[in-house]
Amino acid sequence: xxxxxxxxxxxxxxxxxxxxxxxxxxxxxxxxxxxxxxxxxxxxxxxxxxxxxxxxxxxxxxxxxxxxxxxxxxxxxxxxxxxxxxxxxxxxxxxxxxxxxxxxxxxxxxxxxxxxxxxxxxxxxxxxxxxxxxxxxxxxxxxxxxxxxxxxxxxxxxxxxxxxxxxxxxxxxxxxxxxxxxxxxxxxxxxxxxxxxxxxxxxxxxxxxxxxxxxxxxxxx
Amino acid sequence: xxxxxxxxxxxxxxxxxxxxxxxxxxxxxxxxxxxxxxxxxxxxxxxxxxxxxxxxxxxxxxxxxxxxxxxxxxxxxxxxxxxxxxxxxxxxxxxxxxxxxxxxxxxxxxxxxxxxxxxxxxxxxxxxxxxxxxxxxxxxxxxxxxxxxxxxxxxxxxxxxxxxxxxxxxxxxxxxxxxxxxxxxxxxxxxxxxxxxxxxxxxxxxxxxxxxxxxxxxxxxxxxxxxxxxxxxxxxxxxxxxxxxxxx
Amino acid sequence: xxxxxxxxxxxxxxxxxxxxxxxxxxxxxxxxxxxxxxxxxxxxxxxxxxxxxxxxxxxxxxxxxxxxxxxxxxxxxxxxxxxxxxxxxxxxxxxxxxxxxxxxxxxxxxxxxxxxxxxxxxxxxxxxxxxxxxxxxxxxxxxxxxxxxxxxxxxxxxxxxxxxxxxxxxxxxxxxxxxxxxxxxxxxxxxxxxxxxxxxxxxxxxxxxxxxxxxxxxxxxxxxxxxxxxxxxxxxxxxxx
Numbered sequence: 031x032x033x034x035x036x037x038x039x040x041x042x043x044x045x046x047x048x049x050x051x052x053x054x055x056x057x058x059x060x061x062x063x064x065x066x067x068x069x070x071x072x073x074x075x076x077x078x079x080x081x082x083x084x085x086x087x088x089x090x091x092x093x094x095x096x097x098x099x100x101x102x103x104x105x106x107x108x109x110x111x112x113x114x115x116x117x118x119x120x121x122x123x124x125x126x127x128x129x130x131x132x133x134x135x136x137x138x139x140x141x142x143x144x145x146x147x148x149x150x151x152x153x154x155x156x157x158x159x160x161x162x163x164x165x166x167x168x169x170x171x172x173x174x175x176x177x178x179x180x181x182x183x184x185x186x187x188x189x190x191x192x193x194x195x196x197x198x199x200x201x202x203x204x205x206x207x208x209x210x211x212x213x214x215x216x217x218x219x220x221x222x223x224x225x226x227x228x229x230x231x232x233x234x235x236x237x238x239x240x241x242x243x244x245x246x247x248x249x250x251x
Numbered sequence: 252x253x254x255x256x257x258x259x260x261x262x263x264x265x266x267x268x269x270x271x272x273x274x275x276x277x278x279x280x281x282x283x284x285x286x287x288x289x290x291x292x293x294x295x296x297x298x299x300x301x302x303x304x305x306x307x308x309x310x311x312x313x314x315x316x317x318x319x320x321x322x323x324x325x326x327x328x329x330x331x332x333x334x335x336x337x338x339x340x341x342x343x344x345x346x347x348x349x350x351x352x353x354x355x356x357x358x359x360x361x362x363x364x365x366x367x368x369x370x371x372x373x374x375x376x377x378x379x380x381x382x383x384x385x386x387x388x389x390x391x392x393x394x395x396x397x398x399x400x401x402x403x404x405x406x407x408x409x410x411x412x413x414x415x416x417x418x419x420x421x422x423x424x425x426x427x428x429x430x431x432x433x434x435x436x437x438x439x440x441x442x443x444x445x446x447x448x449x450x451x452x453x454x455x456x457x458x459x460x461x462x463x464x465x466x467x468x469x470x471x472x473x474x475x476x477x478x479x480x481x482x483x484x485x486x487x488x489x490x491x492x493x494x495x496x497x498x499x
Numbered sequence: 500x501x502x503x504x505x506x507x508x509x510x511x512x513x514x515x516x517x518x519x520x521x522x523x524x525x526x527x528x529x530x531x532x533x534x535x536x537x538x539x540x541x542x543x544x545x546x547x548x549x550x551x552x553x554x555x556x557x558x559x560x561x562x563x564x565x566x567x568x569x570x571x572x573x574x575x576x577x578x579x580x581x582x583x584x585x586x587x588x589x590x591x592x593x594x595x596x597x598x599x600x601x602x603x604x605x606x607x608x609x610x611x612x613x614x615x616x617x618x619x620x621x622x623x624x625x626x627x628x629x630x631x632x633x634x635x636x637x638x639x640x641x642x643x644x645x646x647x648x649x650x651x652x653x654x655x656x657x658x659x660x661x662x663x664x665x666x667x668x669x670x671x672x673x674x675x676x677x678x679x680x681x682x683x684x685x686x687x688x689x690x691x692x693x694x695x696x697x698x699x700x701x702x703x704x705x706x707x708x709x710x711x712x713x714x715x716x717x718x719x720x721x722x723x724x725x726x727x728x729x730x731x732x733x734x735x736x737x738x739x740x
Contacts, residue, residue: 103604111595117522129511130603383686394673404669422690
């Protein structure tokens with residue numbers, strides 16, 4: 031599903047990703063590593079938000095740089111920032127994106143309930159705590175039931191109860207053929223249900239581990 | 252990654268030859284301007300008319316430069332290849348230099364001949380707008396907050412500018428034709444009444460300036476390549492401590 | 500999933516922008532305040548409004564005060580507009596909303612159209628206040644030709660927002676957004692500005708639709724609108740990707 035070869039990302043004088051080769055066919059993969067390792071950069075490239083300096087990245091066979099609309103429909107991304115409008119309420123934000131993706135209002139209720147933000151639906155996003163913003167952001171990424179889910183630090187600022195909700199929402203989304211990349215520097219929470227773990231350090235994939243014996247998740251480097 | 256030849260490569264020799272040819276022909280053109288070309292009529296400024304051997308080629312090259320910016324900008328957006336961006340940037344800088352030359356030499360001639368430094372006629376106004384547009388282009392390049400996107404932003408300005416200038420020229424022309432406020436200005440090149448020696452001088456001058464333009468462009472592109480390489484090396488050195496092969 | 504079309508999605512985005520503006524009031528009130536302050540200052544600089552036909556000397560001859568007034572009007576519109584347009588992408592920058600927007604399955608031309616329409620709403624609101632203010636301060640009497648002025652204004656605004664929105668998207672990615680936008684946009688807007696001033700001063704001296712329609716400036720405006728709406732819609736993809 032996600033195919034990365036020879037990926038290199040340079041920001042001016044700094045090299046964020048050196049030479050990443052990675053293939054993920056399906057399943058949930060945790061992306062582990064310290065801050066500044068290149069996890070966020072990798073997610074942004076796969077989402078098509080960042081143009082690689084060199085190398086090829088494709089999702090479902092379509093290059094992510096192609097700005098293909100059918101490809102964008104299949105991607106759900108929640109980045110470092112919430113990606114929501116501060117002055118609009120949680121519900122208004124989700125309804126807006128539901129309209130843009132062609133998802134229903136029922137679906138809006140479902141994701142809000144999954145992430146436990148239903149009781150804050152009328153609150154402007156700007157007034158939410160960091161943890162609630164994160165949940166609302168992931169709710170937005172799940173809204174259109176994407177085939178590829180890219181989450182950047184979804185557990186940041188979450189207490190145990192909220193973290194469990196987050197994991198459950200991802201597990202509920204999980205289906206055969208779908209693939210998720212979840213970046214987090216605290217690996218503990220993702221490890222409990224991830225099919226594979228990828229460790230990134232200083233812009234390189236330094237190790238990976240596959241849990242599923244059938245080898246549905248495979249990485250190469 | 253950019254590749255540029257070392258200083259003694261055939262390419263850099265070609266640039267050196269081009270430079271020599273440009274300066275020799277500029278020297279010839281200058282001599283011809285003053286020796287071969289005859290003095291013009293008083294209506295065209297007498298001695299001063301010689302400034303047109305600099306003024307008109309500069310204007311042509313400014314247009315050529317901005318046409319190059321336009322074409323390279325489109326090519327850059329399509330291919331994302333750095334060489335097009337570099338060529339567009341280089342051409343824009345040199346185009347602004349030549350447009351500045353046009354805007355300086357014009358008034359020097361106009362002051363004694365028209366009795367005024369400036370007239371808001373179509374050609375003058377649109378040249379000024381042209382200059383402003385590409386000065387804006389260079390400003391944008393300088394102020395961009397993300398170097399990897401500078402080229403794309405600038406390319407859009409390069410494309411918009413190319414479409415805008417004909418509309419400016421057309422509308423100003425129309426505006427002043429309908430509302431004559433001062434003396435109407437005859438097209439200076441058309442009424443110049445160039446004779447044989449003057450025409451020859453003009454074309455030699457035009458060729459000389461074109462060579463000069465080509466040389467400057469080649470130099471500027473080379474400089475850009477070298478800057479890119481320097482940045483690459485720096486980035487590589489910065490990253491070197493982290494570049495130890497990872498265990499897999 | 501029952502997915503909506505380009506127009507519907509773009510309309511959703513316009514509604515979003517206007518809703519955010521209604522909550523925050525970050526853009527329109529400053530534009531209005533600016534336009535009003537400039538009008539007030541201009542009113543001090545001009546001779547009494549009873550002498551609108553009085554000659555004013557300009558380089559190359561003299562013109563009537565009324566010609567200067569139409570220039571003042573459009574300069575005020577231009578600058579008030581650019582102040583507001585510079586903020587076009589501010590709402591997208593907060594909390595990385597632009598990322599969510601870029602991932603939406605909608606052609607970039609839809610994003611451009613939505614931003615341009617929101618800007619059109621702002622500038623039209625400014626003009627809605629500015630035109631009566633000018634008429635009051637400078638004792639302008641448009642008589643029956645006020646609708647011609649509305650037509651002129653619409654044609655001017657389309658080109659203005661097309662250029663303003665496209666360049667605002669570029670300026671948003673620089674270190675000095677508010678400075679770079681006028682530097683880029685003003686030269687490009689010269690044709691629109693000339694046409695607007697010419698048509699408006701004709702209307703101010705009592706010309707009707709038949710008088711101004713023969714002048715051909717509508718052609719300049721329409722050509723400009725078409726060219727820059729097209730370029731904006733096509734180039735926007737490269738401006739924000």
